Amino acid sequence: QVQLVESGGGLVQAGGSLRLSCAASGRTFSRDVMGWFRQAPGKEREFVAAITPSGGSTYYAESVKGRFTISRDNAKNEVYLQMGSLKSGDTAVYYCAVRFSGSIGWQIAEYNYWGQGTQVTVSS
Numbered sequence: 254q255v256q257l258v259e260s261g262g263g264l265v266q267a268g269g270s271l272r273l274s275c276a277a278s279g280r281t282f283s284r285d286v287m288g289w290f291r292q293a294p295g296k297e298r299e300f301v302a303a304i305t306p307s308g309g310s311t312y313y314a315e316s317v318k319g320r321f322t323i324s325r326d327n328a329k330n331e332v333y334l335q336m337g338s339l340k341s342g343d344t345a346v347y348y349c350a351v352r353f354s355g356s357i358g359w360q361i362a363e364y365n366y367w368g369q370g371t372q373v374t375v376s377s
Contacts, residue, residue: 255279255366257349262371265339269375273334275349275368282306283327286352288364289334291345291373298348302334303357312357316342341377346370 261273273289288303302323303312311323322335332349350364358364 255351257351257366257368259347259349259368259371262347262373264374264376267340267375267377269339270335270337271339271373273336273347273349273371273373275332275334277330277332277349277351282330282351284355286354286357287323287325287332288350288352288358289323289332290348290350290361290364291343292348292370293342293345296345298361300359300361301347303352303359304332305357306355310357312359336373339373339375341375344373344375346372 256278258276265271284306289301290298291301292298300314304323304325308325320338325332348370349368351366352358352364
């Protein structure tokens with residue numbers, strides 16, 4: 254059974270940094286796209302970043318480009334989201350997701366499994 258477990262969320266001041274981790278289990282993920290999404294209170298879940306199976310290509314939402322970095326360690330079945338220059342607008346629950354495909358997906362429906370999410374709160 255596929256499981257994704259996020260960690261690393263918390264409370265941080267504006268301008269600070271956080272590193273989220275996602276531990277995946279239940280299959281070999283080295284052929285899968287991994288992604289991060291977020292959902293702020295009262296808003297829809299939105300794409301944040303995604304990474305190809307080899308880690309050779311990464312994709313970002315415009316709102317986080319230049320501030321966030323997605324990476325993965327296929328030997329550990331883990332994916333990470335390094336977040337910097339955090340703003341109050343980054344406050345959200347962050348979700349890790351896996352897409353059973355080698356091609357990037359940008360939409361929620363393109364991902365097959367999701368983690369439970371981890372809360373990130375940025376104080377101004």
